[in-house]
Amino acid sequence: MKNKLNLKSTSKIFIGFVIIISAVEFLLPVNPYIPKLSTFIQSLDFFYNNYSLTENILISISTVYASMFIVFFVGKILLSIHAVKQVGKSYSYISKMLANSVPSIIIGFLIIIWMPGFSLSSFIFLLTVLIIQVNSDIILSIEKVPVEYYDSLQSQIHNDKVVKHEIYSNGLKSNLLGSLIKNHKYIWTLLIFFEFANALHGGFGSLVKLSLDYWNTSYLLTVLSLVIIVVFLGDYLLRAIFNRLFPWGEVK
Amino acid sequence: MKKYFLAENISKSFISELGITKRILDNFTFEISDEEKGTIIGIVATFGSGKSTLLKILSGIEKYDSGTISYKEKSFSTELSKFVYIPKNPSSLPWYNVYQNVELPYKLKKLKSDKFKISEVISLCGLEGYEEHFPHQKSKGFRFRISLARCLTQSPEIIFMDEPFRDINDETKSELQELLVKIKHQGITIVYATSNINDVIKIADSIYLMSSNPLSINKKFNLTAGSEKEKFNVVAESLINS
Numbered sequence: 001m002k003n004k005l006n007l008k009s010t011s012k013i014f015i016g017f018v019i020i021i022s023a024v025e026f027l028l029p030v031n032p033y034i035p036k037l038s039t040f041i042q043s044l045d046f047f048y049n050n051y052s053l054t055e056n057i058l059i060s061i062s063t064v065y066a067s068m069f070i071v072f073f074v075g076k077i078l079l080s081i082h083a084v085k086q087v088g089k090s091y092s093y094i095s096k097m098l099a100n101s102v103p104s105i106i107i108g109f110l111i112i113i114w115m116p117g118f119s120l121s122s123f124i125f126l127l128t129v130l131i132i133q134v135n136s137d138i139i140l141s142i143e144k145v146p147v148e149y150y151d152s153l154q155s156q157i158h159n160d161k162v163v164k165h166e167i168y169s170n171g172l173k174s175n176l177l178g179s180l181i182k183n184h185k186y187i188w189t190l191l192i193f194f195e196f197a198n199a200l201h202g203g204f205g206s207l208v209k210l211s212l213d214y215w216n217t218s219y220l221l222t223v224l225s226l227v228i229i230v231v232f233l234g235d236y237l238l239r240a241i242f243n244r245l246f247p248w249g250e251v252k
Numbered sequence: 253m254k255k256y257f258l259a260e261n262i263s264k265s266f267i268s269e270l271g272i273t274k275r276i277l278d279n280f281t282f283e284i285s286d287e288e289k290g291t292i293i294g295i296v297a298t299f300g301s302g303k304s305t306l307l308k309i310l311s312g313i314e315k316y317d318s319g320t321i322s323y324k325e326k327s328f329s330t331e332l333s334k335f336v337y338i339p340k341n342p343s344s345l346p347w348y349n350v351y352q353n354v355e356l357p358y359k360l361k362k363l364k365s366d367k368f369k370i371s372e373v374i375s376l377c378g379l380e381g382y383e384e385h386f387p388h389q390k391s392k393g394f395r396f397r398i399s400l401a402r403c404l405t406q407s408p409e410i411i412f413m414d415e416p417f418r419d420i421n422d423e424t425k426s427e428l429q430e431l432l433v434k435i436k437h438q439g440i441t442i443v444y445a446t447s448n449i450n451d452v453i454k455i456a457d458s459i460y461l462m463s464s465n466p467l468s469i470n471k472k473f474n475l476t477a478g479s480e481k482e483k484f485n486v487v488a489e490s491l492i493n494s
Contacts, residue, residue, distance in 0.1 A: 152343030
């Protein structure tokens with residue numbers, strides 16, 4: 001399966017990682033640039049005891065996956081609507097233009113200005129960005145549906161709405177989840193920046209800001225390593241779910 | 253001679269994005285007589301001549317500008333379920349397995365599945381043992397069998413096929429040709445459009461050679477008997493004489 005992570009290469013990465021960590025731990029002298037594993041653990045302990053590490057991790061994780069979950073259902077509703085109402089040319093143009101030409105950073109900036117101090121602003125930010133991206137991907141998927149699926153079913157069913165509903169709502173569900181997976185790393189990056197700029201409300205981004213305030217490389221690398229691990233695991237899990245639900249599909 | 257299926261004076265034109273009108277059909281007439289019921293009728297025309305549009309119109313899924321289509325001398329619009337269209341590219345749905353694909357028309361029409369009929373067509377189309385397989389794992393010929401089985405569950409009278417054997421290897425093509433002959437022996441008429449006369453001459457009982465711009469019948473050959481070579485000779489001789 002195309003979306004499955006290769007076990008062999010994952011093991012190689014893991015072994016390489018263990019070798020590097022051991023080398024850094026035992027061979028390198030104490031230095032301010034590359035933290036040792038022991039320093040990493042101390043940093044974790046520092047964040048855990050002083051800056052609610054678990055809570056901050058959970059804030060970021062819940063923001064990302066709750067917004068993805070909601071957008072999946074919004075996408076399903078959009079597919080059902082498009083099955084009944086044809087996507088107009090101007091609607092298609094505006095949707096693609098919004099997704100491709102409006103930088104997400106501007107949306108984030110506007111949300112910070114409009115909702116100063118609002119605790120759910122990062123969630124609203126991700127929701128807005130994801131809906132714009134996923135809606136554009138849905139329209140592209142509809143435009144790329146092979147006409148043969150429609151023609152063949154229509155000649156047997158002779159009911160435009162039923163046929164389109166079957167193709168869009170059942171067939172394009174895989175594209176919907178695929179679009180969310182495609183945007184997964186992107187929204188994590190945006191969230192870190194957003195939380196960094198709006199650090200009052202916690203999350204990984206606020207820990208990054210804290211590390212920079214302390215100007216401590218070990219703290220910074222510890223937080224970034226945690227982000228990478230969480231994103232990697234999230235991506236792996238999402239792709240596993242995709243392969244389970246849509247064995248014929250492909251994340252493009 | 254009684255007309256079993258008659259499309260009379262059909263006209264169809266498209267307006268391109270540049271605003272140019274292209275006439276695909278202009279007062280086109282095509283008929284299938286009672287005697288031609290349960291035969292294979294080949295329609296041979298060049299690429300881009302409008303074969304697909306013609307087949308879609310005849311199967312009732314594409315609107316036409318003017319003309320009439322009748323089935324057993326009554327309007328065909330009330331009998332649309334008797335005509336099915338199989339597109340040139342495989343139309344089996346990748347999100348369903350073979351059995352679910354074949355069963356789909358019942359589900360979409362909210363009818364109770366006829367399990368006996370489904371297993372009968374699955375067996376006829378050589379899909380037995382593959383019910384749980386998904387089409388994306390299979391070849392184009394296999395996916396054509398799925399499309400065919402799905403339309404056979406609806407007991408059609410006429411199947412309109414659009415270049416079904418394009419990009420299929422010769423061995424599979426021969427197997428599928430045998431399958432079409434089996435289907436015609438069940439009394440189902442097959443209208444087979446292609447741009448390659450070799451694909452259809454072996455199995456066709458009659459062939460229409462078409463001209464394009466707009467699509468029209470150039471010549472009709474009756475080939476009810478004889479080997480592939482003899483049929484070729486009939487067509488070649490007739491073309492030389494004309």
